[in-house]
Amino acid sequence: MSDFEPRITAFVCNWCTYTGADLAGTSRLHMASNVRIIRLPCTGRIDPLFIVKAFERGADGVIVSGCHPADCHYTSGNYHARRRFAVFHDIMEFIGVDPRRMTFSWVSASEGAKWRDVVDEAVTNVRALGSFEAYRALAPVEDRKA
Amino acid sequence: MTETATDVKEMREIARALLAEGDVRVIIGWEAARRGARPVFVTDPAEADRLIFDARCVHNLVTYLNPRRDHVAELGKIGLIVKGCDVKAVAGLLREAQLTRDDVVLIGVRCGGVLEENEMPAAVTLTRDNVAPRCYGCDNREPTLFDHLVGEPQPEPPRPAQTIDERIAALEDRPLEERWAFWTEQFSKCVRCYACRQVCPLCVCERCVADKTRPRWIEPSPHARGNLSWNVTRALHLAGRCVGCGECERFCPVGIPLSLMNGKLQQIVAERYGYTVGDDPEQAAPIGDYRLDDEQEFIK
Numbered sequence: 001m002s003d004f005e006p007r008i009t010a011f012v013c014n015w016c017t018y019t020g021a022d023l024a025g026t027s028r029l030h031m032a033s034n035v036r037i038i039r040l041p042c043t044g045r046i047d048p049l050f051i052v053k054a055f056e057r058g059a060d061g062v063i064v065s066g067c068h069p070a071d072c073h074y075t076s077g078n079y080h081a082r083r084r085f086a087v088f089h090d091i092m093e094f095i096g097v098d099p100r101r102m103t104f105s106w107v108s109a110s111e112g113a114k115w116r117d118v119v120d121e122a123v124t125n126v127r128a129l130g131s132f133e134a135y136r137a138l139a140p141v142e143d144r145k146a
Numbered sequence: 147m148t149e150t151a152t153d154v155k156e157m158r159e160i161a162r163a164l165l166a167e168g169d170v171r172v173i174i175g176w177e178a179a180r181r182g183a184r185p186v187f188v189t190d191p192a193e194a195d196r197l198i199f200d201a202r203c204v205h206n207l208v209t210y211l212n213p214r215r216d217h218v219a220e221l222g223k224i225g226l227i228v229k230g231c232d233v234k235a236v237a238g239l240l241r242e243a244q245l246t247r248d249d250v251v252l253i254g255v256r257c258g259g260v261l262e263e264n265e266m267p268a269a270v271t272l273t274r275d276n277v278a279p280r281c282y283g284c285d286n287r288e289p290t291l292f293d294h295l296v297g298e299p300q301p302e303p304p305r306p307a308q309t310i311d312e313r314i315a316a317l318e319d320r321p322l323e324e325r326w327a328f329w330t331e332q333f334s335k336c337v338r339c340y341a342c343r344q345v346c347p348l349c350v351c352e353r354c355v356a357d358k359t360r361p362r363w364i365e366p367s368p369h370a371r372g373n374l375s376w377n378v379t380r381a382l383h384l385a386g387r388c389v390g391c392g393e394c395e396r397f398c399p400v401g402i403p404l405s406l407m408n409g410k411l412q413q414i415v416a417e418r419y420g421y422t423v424g425d426d427p428e429q430a431a432p433i434g435d436y437r438l439d440d441e442q443e444f445i446k
Contacts, residue, residue, distance in 0.1 A: 048382055049363055052375050069438065079436035087385045087433065089444050090414045091378065096326025105446035118446055134326060138370035
């Protein structure tokens, strides 16, 4: 357990957070290296099923990040996403998933430092919660990976 | 019941006239059968007397208007008998352009609640022990969406021993790990028969995401992990759409308490967006709509 490194999947919007994460990199900001980024055109493109799938495939935590309200490249994608993820967040909590495993944030292209903070906080939270064994234990035995 | 109630007589008269005048080709309602009420398709005006309505008529017949059931639409124009909860599903289909108002003649019945267990030879008086829990707090005993409305104004249904909201609250009082244990245990029973989807009047997708194989979003074999994906997805797709008719739970062969999941969704959209599902097709659904100042306390 002591050498547990959380695996975190980040679903990010191409127009803001992805560029923000790039800025964090080019600015040489230090941050946890536990996050695998999946770049999508908009937070509105992120089906809650993506998050479920990430947990299924072994993620211990998930980050969803996109443009601040009023900044959406497609005008309203993030507003639609905000409602969808509000419902998703609440229903996952209802079925017993710790909401700290799911981080939602708005990170603009100029907020490299905020991205670092989001990542570090998510990693700290998930590290404290430990591996999401409870989810992986649901799989049929032959599918379980160490 | 020996004497036919006036609302049933009225309903039969309307059905007979609609069929005789050729306004509709089929009336979908309920009939009495050996094991209780069951859905019936009446095409002959002479058979309109088969129609009944009492507390055993639990089925939401709006599932027959679901565009997936094109074999029903092939029968011709439909006259449908609907309770207050059912007609909300009609409004849902109209709202989402899955149906046009001219496709159907709605015969509304004023309903004062139905039984939880409908398989009995005659209707009995509703009590706290036999009423369907979903009927508690019914807000549509006076429907507004109909072509014909029959029956007298109905009293409030009795309060069940435990309401759905109380069961949800009891579950929410338990810690996360216990809720996880409860739901994964429930979902592990799922055999993936998709009866919940098939009976739902608002599960309208021609090709369900659960049936897609490229990519295979939801694992099709019935084990706990894929079952969780399926049940969460089913619920989310009904967020702000579910009318709480309870047919998914009633049809579930393994008894997963889907009404708790659906009830929780209704609570979420009510608390966050002030939305209560009604029978007005013009009312915007909460998912697919937004406000600039929606709450975002969960977003960093």
